[in-house]
Amino acid sequence: MKIMQVIPAIDLRGGNCVRLKQGDYDQETVFGDDPAAMAAHWEAEGATRLHLVDLDGAKAGHPVNVEAVRSILKRLTIPCQLGGGVRDEATIAVWLEAGLERVIVGTQALKDPAWFRAMALKYPQRLVLGLDARNGQVATGGWLEVSSVEATTLAEQFDDLPLGGVVYTDIACDGMLEGPNLAATEALALRLKTPVIASGGVGRLEDLAQLAALPIAACIVGRALYDGRFRLHEARERAGDHSSTP
Template sequence: MILYPAIDLKDGQAVRLFKGEMAQATVFNDDPAAQAEDFVRAGCEWLHLVDLNGAFAGTPVNATPVEAILERCKVPAQLGGGIRDMATIERWLSRGLARVILGTVAVENPALVREAARAFPGQVAVGIDARKGRVATKGWAEETDVLATDLAKSFEDAGVAAIIYTDINRDGAMQGPNVAETAALANAVSIPVIASGGVSSIADLEALKSCGAPLNGAISGRALYDGAIDLAEALAVMRA
């Protein structure tokens, strides 16, 4: 399994939110690219980036720090937030991003996801963010009646590279991931699933590894910044 350290970008800074609330943001680094370099030096093989402002605006906002990360770090990075048209997808991939994450448009314009996955094999992921099993969009501000598992199944034949599944109520709360729902989603589809939201200890990573589903990896943010997870130990656990 792959450990994806998260760098969430708000107003050009690396922050973490509490349960997706923009008003409850904690700034952890004024230089996101330096933070990314720290993760890479520690041995991380991927980076998970989120343009939080972009998720609300519907268009990229934190392009400058993302581009700095891509320039200074030579490991693959995936990015979500504000990517809602083919031009934006093409622009990010041409700038060295390894994978775009499509969230809101996966609900509102699934045809775009399919078109992008055909055009850029292996470089398009779907972000499914849910509260109590139902998908939320537009920076988690709008809730839908769409079930997370139904949305995931609808892309089975689309050729997407991965699904990033986030339980919003666990995100940034340091209360552990929703292992049962993540495993259920992963077992319901053949698409690789990455767990996100609430990963706050080595025990959480071990629980995801032994959940009975073939997870691709797990995303962790606040626990890495707070020191609740030792990065070297976490990488060793994930690679074992």
């Protein structure tokens, strides 16, 4: 039976747990000021992996919420992946040494494909391609800049690499709770060998059931969980996620 893992998200800004609407830094909701406690809550609720985002880091181009991330990693036994501000090998190495399972790279993969290819080969299965799209085109720099490169084109360019996955986010859906872009997610997954992780737009349990029917490995869920639209165990059940901690 196919399993789609459900991964709770913790977005960090100014040391707090927050969510943005469509990546807009001016549309922020704060959900807590203790990221480590929030992470422990999701682990207690049954999460088998967490998705962390350094929003300040994505904007600044280097890690910012370092202490918050370290406090999370010290508290948990489940693996975590993190994106936001990963633009050089030193940052990759520091985060992996700190205990992250996987590091997500987006902006720099677009700007310097040769570098990303070298890093993926040097750290097999430890890097994830962060594919954030606005109208089908790759957005970078904390979603503040939109390129002319098609998201699927960029992903296919790296499909031969030993990546841990591709996180695909349709920015228009993110934080809106109106459903993910199923068509774009499925089209991407059908073109790649690399496992696809969907992100953005989940607002109902039915959204998870629809995603679980697609050929994807996992789904990241944020605002719907924080808003209490459903519980994590309900989400995992609807997604057919019976995975245990690796």
